[in-house]
Amino acid sequence: MEQFQPNANNILEVLYNRRPGYLPLYEHHIDTEFIEKYTGEQLAGYQETDPEYFFTKVTKFWKDNTYDAFDFEAPICDVYPDHGAIMGGKLGPIQTRADFERYPFDEIPSRFWEANKPKLDAIRKVLPPGMKAYGGCGYGIFESAQDLVGYESLCILQYIDPDLFRDLFIRIGDLYVELWSRMIREYSDIFVFFRMGDDLGHRTSTMLEPSTIINHILPQTKRVIDLVHQGHKKFLMHSCGNIFEIMPDIIALGIDAKHSNEDQIAPFDEWIKRYNDKIGLFGGFDVNLLSLGTYQTVYDQVLERGTEYRRMCKGYGLGSGNSIASYVSVDGFRGMIDAAKQIRANEKRG
Amino acid sequence: MVNLTNLYDAIVKGNLELAVSTTREALQENIDPQTLISDYLIKGMEEIGAQFEAGKAYVPNLLMSARAMKGALELLKPYMEQNKEVTSLGKVVIGTVKGDLHDIGKNLVCSMLEGCGFEVINLGVDVSDEKFVQAAKENKANIVCMSALLTTTMVYMKEVIKAFEKAGIRNDVKIMVGGAPLSEKFAEEIGADGYSDNANAAVTLARKLLNK
Numbered sequence: 001m002e003q004f005q006p007n008a009n010n011i012l013e014v015l016y017n018r019r020p021g022y023l024p025l026y027e028h029h030i031d032t033e034f035i036e037k038y039t040g041e042q043l044a045g046y047q048e049t050d051p052e053y054f055f056t057k058v059t060k061f062w063k064d065n066t067y068d069a070f071d072f073e074a075p076i077c078d079v080y081p082d083h084g085a086i087m088g089g090k091l092g093p094i095q096t097r098a099d100f101e102r103y104p105f106d107e108i109p110s111r112f113w114e115a116n117k118p119k120l121d122a123i124r125k126v127l128p129p130g131m132k133a134y135g136g137c138g139y140g141i142f143e144s145a146q147d148l149v150g151y152e153s154l155c156i157l158q159y160i161d162p163d164l165f166r167d168l169f170i171r172i173g174d175l176y177v178e179l180w181s182r183m184i185r186e187y188s189d190i191f192v193f194f195r196m197g198d199d200l201g202h203r204t205s206t207m208l209e210p211s212t213i214i215n216h217i218l219p220q221t222k223r224v225i226d227l228v229h230q231g232h233k234k235f236l237m238h239s240c241g242n243i244f245e246i247m248p249d250i251i252a253l254g255i256d257a258k259h260s261n262e263d264q265i266a267p268f269d270e271w272i273k274r275y276n277d278k279i280g281l282f283g284g285f286d287v288n289l290l291s292l293g294t295y296q297t298v299y300d301q302v303l304e305r306g307t308e309y310r311r312m313c314k315g316y317g318l319g320s321g322n323s324i325a326s327y328v329s330v331d332g333f334r335g336m337i338d339a340a341k342q343i344r345a346n347e348k349r350g
Numbered sequence: 351m352v353n354l355t356n357l358y359d360a361i362v363k364g365n366l367e368l369a370v371s372t373t374r375e376a377l378q379e380n381i382d383p384q385t386l387i388s389d390y391l392i393k394g395m396e397e398i399g400a401q402f403e404a405g406k407a408y409v410p411n412l413l414m415s416a417r418a419m420k421g422a423l424e425l426l427k428p429y430m431e432q433n434k435e436v437t438s439l440g441k442v443v444i445g446t447v448k449g450d451l452h453d454i455g456k457n458l459v460c461s462m463l464e465g466c467g468f469e470v471i472n473l474g475v476d477v478s479d480e481k482f483v484q485a486a487k488e489n490k491a492n493i494v495c496m497s498a499l500l501t502t503t504m505v506y507m508k509e510v511i512k513a514f515e516k517a518g519i520r521n522d523v524k525i526m527v528g529g530a531p532l533s534e535k536f537a538e539e540i541g542a543d544g545y546s547d548n549a550n551a552a553v554t555l556a557r558k559l560l561n562k
């Protein structure tokens with residue numbers, strides 16, 4: 001069989017909501033632990049100690065599995081002093097106006113670039129021909145607020161100190177504009193499109209009241225989207241959970257495509273019916289299926305449903321509804337990749 | 351005279367200050383604490399829970415209501431300790447299962463169960479089968495609640511149920527499960543006694559399982 005050559009422009013078609021020449025594969029993320037499990041090679045730690053080695057291995061893995069582009073996000077939250085509240089079990093460093101005033105927001109950009117410039121430069125050096133990255137600055141506006149305050153305190157803060165709640169989101173937005181501006185200016189050559197991940201929903205509804213999201217979070221997201229568009233790039237929004245109530249507002253921000261879906265919330269068909277006339281879509285296959293299904297069950301389902309999604313959609317890239325977490329089975333992942341290759345082969349044969 | 355409807359409204363609207371001031375006034379007027387709890391506080395939590403289940407209220411609303419409820423209960427505690435007639439609907443041991451750190455939904459189920467009259471022992475996240483069994487034994491729990499948000503950890507729930515069987519106490523407790531990737535069918539397959547997809551329905555289910 002002829003060797004796969006990645007072509008980032010192929011997956012980019014999804015962002016224009018056009019049908020790509022062949023079915024592109026997409027993942028929000030593939031855990032390093034999963035790649036280790038799959039290849040038997042140790043990778044953990046190398047991202048910091050030897051980024052060129054790390055990204056050579058990682059991009060090779062994505063390329064071998066016939067992806068046009070791979071995910072890289074430079075994580076903003078990781079450089080927040082005293083971060084980690086988003087993981088639960090502890091309060092974030094900002095609980096009061098005094099904490100907010102004292103918080104060293106001005107130091108974040110230098111910490112961010114110090115941590116991430118070596119990685120971005122390494123990616124530029126080792127990208128296989130034809131392949132690019134997608135992502136950009138990691139973590140969404142809401143996720144940043146959760147990391148700085150803590151989810152439950154943030155829910156309460158909007159009622160007990162609405163001014164602080166408002167100012168916090170504006171300050172996060174300012175920070176994002178600063179970081180994203182430089183990301184777009186200096187690294188547009190290595191990213192095929194930019195993406196923000198911000199999990200705004202859960203199983204039955206949105207994580208905050210829709211009006212709160214619309215008034216405080218989305219205006220800041222919009223600032224980033226506008227920057228991306230001014231830089232002549234396309235923008236993908238990744239957001240988990242049941243966010244149907246605010247999808248019209250998210251689309252109105254000007255996003256070009258959307259990723260994340262879960263079967264317990266709605267079948268992927270529903271996403272296609274509701275939104276594919278307006279934006280490109282990625283995903284389709286629930287993490288439950290990829291983790292628990294055998295090679296054959298995954299292969300059969302992805303072949304059948306994937307063919308159908310490709311037929312129904314304008315812009316569509318196939319992948320899991322979320323990410324290839326460490327616990328996804330190697331067989332399930334293989335089943336999905338092989339089925340995608342088969343869909344391409346079937347189309348070629350006509 | 352105190353307007354007790356304020357107490358109900360304070361819980362539904364999540365107004366801590368109003369909940370506390372109304373409770374204080376009611377106690378000064380010697381109104382029975384059990385009446386305050388059953389007829390106003392719990393009724394308020396039930397209302398906001400029902401609104402959440404119907405998609406008309408959101409997690410922050412539930413958290414604000416739980417906060418108001420807690421404020422009122424703080425004031426009522428000394429009276430409840432004196433008066434043994436104020437009893438709980440049952441004892442619940444709850445945790446997010448081993449390998450899983452998602453705790454927002456589990457905490458919400460805790461707040462609703464507590465707010466609606468159950469005694470809740472929260473084991474936190476990353477809870478092993480042994481820990482569930484031990485806590486259920488030590489606390490003589492009526493119900494064990496497990497939460498899981500990941501495919502792998504949801505499968506682990508079956509191990510926990512097996513551990514209860516092995517310890518010979520499976521029939522002493524009702525086991526409830528929940529979390530984003532679960533379904534009713536999955537709950538049945540692993541031999542749980544019940545499943546619900548939201549915190550309000552969890553309370554209804556707990557009551558049903560204990561015939562309360």
Ligand code: B12
Binds near residue numbers: 087200450451545548
């Ligand atoms: C917020 C979130 C996180 C936060 C968690 C913060 C915290 N403190 O809990 C962070 C960022 C840390 C996180 C991490 C990860 N996450 Co996450 N996360 C979510 C998200 C967006 C929302 C979960 C949530 O808080 N919901 C809000 C509450 C209110 O809802 P709930 O938990 O569903 O609970 C309600 C009901 O389910 C029910 N309920 C819950 N428990 C119980 C128990 C009983 C007994 C009963 C009766 C009812 C009940 O009542 C609750 C209230 O109504 C979901 C998306 C989703 N659809 O849920 C993904 C999701 C759960 N995450 C997912 C993944 C993959 C991960 C990671 C593996 C990502 C990664 N690669 O690192 C890690 C795993 C970390 C770990 N080891 O646990 C996937 C899981 C897929 C799968 N099938 O396995 C999901 C479903 C996203 C998706 N699109 O696929 N995550």
